[in-house]
Amino acid sequence: MISPWPHDSRTVEQWLHATLCSWSTADQETRLHGLERMRIDATLDGLDLRRLYLDARDLDLRVEVQPEDSPGTRSEATTEEPEPLMRASGLLREFRLHASPLRLEGAPIDVDLRARDVPIEWAVFAEPLVKNEPASDRMLAPRAAGGRASLDASMRTADIAPLIAEIARPFLAQADIALRSVSLDVRGSGASRLTIRASARVRWKLLTASVSASVKLRVSPDAVVEVRSLKIRSRNPLIAIALLFARTHINDAVGESLDLNAGFSAAGVSGRFHSVSITGGERVVLSARFG
Numbered sequence: 001m002i003s004p005w006p007h008d009s010r011t012v013e014q015w016l017h018a019t020l021c022s023w024s025t026a027d028q029e030t031r032l033h034g035l036e037r038m039r040i041d042a043t044l045d046g047l048d049l050r051r052l053y054l055d056a057r058d059l060d061l062r063v064e065v066q067p068e069d070s071p072g073t074r075s076e077a078t079t080e081e082p083e084p085l086m087r088a089s090g091l092l093r094e095f096r097l098h099a100s101p102l103r104l105e106g107a108p109i110d111v112d113l114r115a116r117d118v119p120i121e122w123a124v125f126a127e128p129l130v131k132n133e134p135a136s137d138r139m140l141a142p143r144a145a146g147g148r149a150s151l152d153a154s155m156r157t158a159d160i161a162p163l164i165a166e167i168a169r170p171f172l173a174q175a176d177i178a179l180r181s182v183s184l185d186v187r188g189s190g191a192s193r194l195t196i197r198a199s200a201r202v203r204w205k206l207l208t209a210s211v212s213a214s215v216k217l218r219v220s221p222d223a224v225v226e227v228r229s230l231k232i233r234s235r236n237p238l239i240a241i242a243l244l245f246a247r248t249h250i251n252d253a254v255g256e257s258l259d260l261n262a263g264f265s266a267a268g269v270s271g272r273f274h275s276v277s278i279t280g281g282e283r284v285v286l287s288a289r290f291g
Helices: 009-025 157-173 237-245 247-253 260-266
Strands: 030-033 039-045 048-055 059-065 086-104 107-124 138-142 148-156 177-189 193-204 207-219 224-234 257-259 273-279 283-290
Touching (some): 009 039, 107 157, 224 247, 224 260, 260 273
Antiparallel strands (some): 030 059, 039 048, 086 107, 224 257
């Protein structure tokens, strides 16, 4: 007999909590600890979620990187998703993820994500889709089309470089590269024209080098990111020579653009980003609308 799904508001909250906990404990190369402390408030109305509120304020998240050769890493879902025993459609009428702040590796980030009238799908499977994750025998997922959303996020520029360094160090350590320090400066003007300057000091075996980069970007309101200029330098002679050979690829990047909406269209999503805005300075602030 199939257990009722979604059944009631409490059942949905418990399933979401179990799913978040699995992201902290699953045998994967990268684990995100702390999600299990997120506060969840769901109000179910038949097959519709009248309200889903994820309160991540004052949540402390920590990234753990597992060595590539650790036994049991990369708990994979089945290669082909089986047909569910039960499938039903509903509507997420109001959603909010509020984090003011959320702390990732100690760095505070303000995030306010809202959505309305998003088509959703409930499903129950004969067995969990992911090994060692019992909650994966059920699914709650948005469907490809419909709904409106907004995202407002900000972070102190001074906190971004230490956060990048903290997350990157374990990955680089697997290649015997030690990241000594990272600095970052983001400046922006009207029409989301950003200048990003970054520098890093790394050590690989007996080689120690510093590398600096400067990139100018334009982010259009309809989510097209264009590289206006890109410069990479190093005072280390060996790195400088390597950059000379890479100059063609670096120059090719200038003038390139990435249309985020094109990627969504290719995935069958009918909505589009619009009113996208990014500013730099003491804080990097991102605002975007979708629908």
